[in-house]
Amino acid sequence: xxWGFVHKSWDKWASPNIGSxxxxxxxxxxxxDPTGPSRLLSTIAExxxxxxxxxxxxxxxxxxxxxxxxxxxxxxxxxxxxxxSIHENWFCARCMNTSKSTGEGAIVMxxxxxxxxxxxxxxIGSASRxxxxxxxxxxxxxxxxx
Numbered sequence: 001x002x003w004g005f006v007h008k009s010w011d012k013w014a015s016p017n018i019g020s021x022x023x024x025x026x027x028x029x030x031x032x033d034p035t036g037p038s039r040l041l042s043t044i045a046e047x048x049x050x051x052x053x054x055x056x057x058x059x060x061x062x063x064x065x066x067x068x069x070x071x072x073x074x075x076x077x078x079x080x081x082x083x084x085s086i087h088e089n090w091f092c093a094r095c096m097n098t099s100k101s102t103g104e105g106a107i108v109m110x111x112x113x114x115x116x117x118x119x120x121x122x123x124i125g126s127a128s129r130x131x132x133x134x135x136x137x138x139x140x141x142x143x144x145x146x
Contacts, residue, residue, distance in 0.1 A: 001031075001113065003045075005144055010046040013137045018048045023129040025104075026050035028076075028117040030057065032110070034065060045114065050077050064108075064115065076117065081106050090134075092127065102126070107134045111141045 010029060018024045026049030032042045042061045044052060052060075056075060063074045069091055073082045081093035089111070095104035105127055107118045116138060120130035 001146070002144060006045060006141070006146060009137070009140045013140065014046070014048045017133040023126070023133040024049070024118050024120050026119040028052055030061070030115040030117065031113060032061065032064075032115045033113060050119065052076060076106065076119065079104060105130070107131055109134050109138045111138055111146060113146045114141060
């Protein structure tokens with residue numbers, strides 16, 4: 001694993017894409033290898049705009065590993081999400097308990113070695129901008145087979 005590349009790529013990507021008036025309000029990069037030994041725990045490699053505690057992370061990883069995308073919701077931070085669309089290596093979700101009139105959403109993309117969780121405020125236009133940002137970072141990781 002080229003952690004130097006991952007960290008440098010994250011820093012370069014996060015600054016123009018995460019924050020106020022940017023496509024994403026927060027993002028988390030989780031090292032994740034579903035084919036690895038069960039003793040290999042997933043950990044947060046990078047995070048920006050949100051702090052996730054280890055228990056939440058563990059529950060989220062269980063949600064992914066047990067393939068509960070169509071039957072259950074998941075929690076990240078103070079919000080509960082329900083999956084709205086599932087694709088080959090990513091899925092989208094909408095926040096169920098938002099207080100924002102335009103709503104909130106999440107995009108979760110799986111690369112060879114990571115889960116990228118991206119959170120955004122808004123609806124369809126915001127989701128499109130968020131997807132572009134997520135895809136840009138995932139492409140960087142995929143280039144190095146990460």
